[in-house]
Amino acid sequence: MQSPFALKPSLLAASLLLLALIPLAHVQANTTAVSGTINKIGAGTTFDTWHIHMLNAGSFNIDLLGYEANAAGATADLNGDGELTFLDPETNFYKDTGNPLAAADFLARCDDVNNNCSAVNNATIKLTDSYTSTGNSIGSADGSLHKRDPSFTVTLAAGDYLYLVADYRLTPTEAVSGINGGDAFSSPSGFVNPVTDHADYSITLSSATMNIATNGQNITVSSVPLPAAVWLFASALAGFGLFGRKKTGLIA
Numbered sequence: 518m519q520s521p522f523a524l525k526p527s528l529l530a531a532s533l534l535l536l537a538l539i540p541l542a543h544v545q546a547n548t549t550a551v552s553g554t555i556n557k558i559g560a561g562t563t564f565d566t567w568h569i570h571m572l573n574a575g576s577f578n579i580d581l582l583g584y585e586a587n588a589a590g591a592t593a594d595l596n597g598d599g600e601l602t603f604l605d606p607e608t609n610f611y612k613d614t615g616n617p618l619a620a621a622d623f624l625a626r627c628d629d630v631n632n633n634c635s636a637v638n639n640a641t642i643k644l645t646d647s648y649t650s651t652g653n654s655i656g657s658a659d660g661s662l663h664k665r666d667p668s669f670t671v672t673l674a675a676g677d678y679l680y681l682v683a684d685y686r687l688t689p690t691e692a693v694s695g696i697n698g699g700d701a702f703s704s705p706s707g708f709v710n711p712v713t714d715h716a717d718y719s720i721t722l723s724s725a726t727m728n729i730a731t732n733g734q735n736i737t738v739s740s741v742p743l744p745a746a747v748w749l750f751a752s753a754l755a756g757f758g759l760f761g762r763k764k765t766g767l768i769a
């Protein structure tokens with residue numbers, strides 16, 4: 518008779534391998550940053566998909582850095598890679614159902630500082646723009662020069678989400694298609710010989726109340742710190758599809 522705790526041999530082997538890789542892969546902190554590159558391709562530009570796993574409901578800050586110039590066109594190599602690139606970040610939240618991205622799973626978008634971030638407030642997601650009457654409270658902490666770099670606080674119900682980072686603008690139809698159709702990077706006006714084949718960005722994630730762990734494209738957010746082994750084992754199990762996913766909509 519099989520023990521109820523028996524693991525399939527292949528899963529056990531994979532789990533042991535992942536546990537062995539913990540020291541290499543694991544990052545956990547209340548403030549951390551991830552980075553990426555958006556590329557120009559023939560039909561438009563690519564976009565990146567970050568997987569947010571909310572183990573508990575809670576809030577954290579998202580601060581984008583992408584546009585290496587200010588509104589007057591003054592430039593700065595903010596990520597220190599020796600080149601200037603000009604991503605005008607356009608970021609979108611979707612529910613992660615475990616199925617391919619669908620337009621019906623769209624939740625919210627945030628484009629620029631003090632633009633459209635504060636309009637979203639429901640039981641699943643609330644966005645609070647960082648802009649206040651006294652200035653951009655968190656948005657420039659990462660070095661941002663331009664209001665094209667959004668920064669906001671997001672409050673999410675427990676569950677799985679997709680956070681898409683694209684160049685302005687990515688419609689749900691384009692997101693489903695997998696390409697930001699017809700898009701090109703926009704350098705400051707008058708800028709000579711801009712880099713147009715790619716653009717870099719970083720996302721600074723921070724919270725005074727939640728623990729944030731990153732592992733590849735996965736961002737796991739929890740109200741309590743967990744031992745390193747638990748973080749990675751949980752994300753590995755999620756990757757194997759062993760955790761039940763809620764198939765029902767999160768919005769009432």
Ligand SMILES: [Ca+2]
Nearest residue numbers: 594596598600
């Ligand atoms: Ca740069």
Ligand SMILES: [Ca+2]
Nearest residue numbers: 581656661666
């Ligand atoms: Ca910023």
Ligand SMILES: [Ca+2]
Nearest residue numbers: 605606628665
């Ligand atoms: Ca923007």
